Amino acid sequence: MKLKLYYYIACPFCRMVVNYLKNKDFDVEYADTRENRELRKELVSIGGSSQVPCLLIDGVPLYESNDIIQWFEDNMQ
Numbered sequence: 001m002k003l004k005l006y007y008y009i010a011c012p013f014c015r016m017v018v019n020y021l022k023n024k025d026f027d028v029e030y031a032d033t034r035e036n037r038e039l040r041k042e043l044v045s046i047g048g049s050s051q052v053p054c055l056l057i058d059g060v061p062l063y064e065s066n067d068i069i070q071w072f073e074d075n076m077q
């Protein structure tokens with residue numbers, strides 16, 4: 001399964017997800033949409049919105065920090 005997290009660290013909702021992932025050994029690619037404007041464009045073209053955090057699960061976008069953490073709890077334990 002391919003996981004990619006669009007985020008930027010100034011975003012408190014993103015920090016919540018990043019902190020949650022800190023001590024987990026999940027294979028997640030991090031995509032900073034502030035550092036790299038191409039990644040922001042990519043997120044908008046895939047998900048329809050630049051809102052972060054957004055977790056791409058095998059190409060399918062999941063927005064909302066609480067839903068992202070819940071998805072990890074349900075699928076990665």
Ligand SMILES: N[C@@H](CCC(=O)N[C@@H](CS)C(=O)NCC(=O)O)C(=O)O
Binds near residue numbers: 063064066
């Ligand atoms: N309810 C959302 C809120 C996410 C949110 O407000 N993210 C802000 C950054 S803190 C955002 O993406 N703003 C639009 C943008 O930066 O393009 C969540 O919990 O994930």
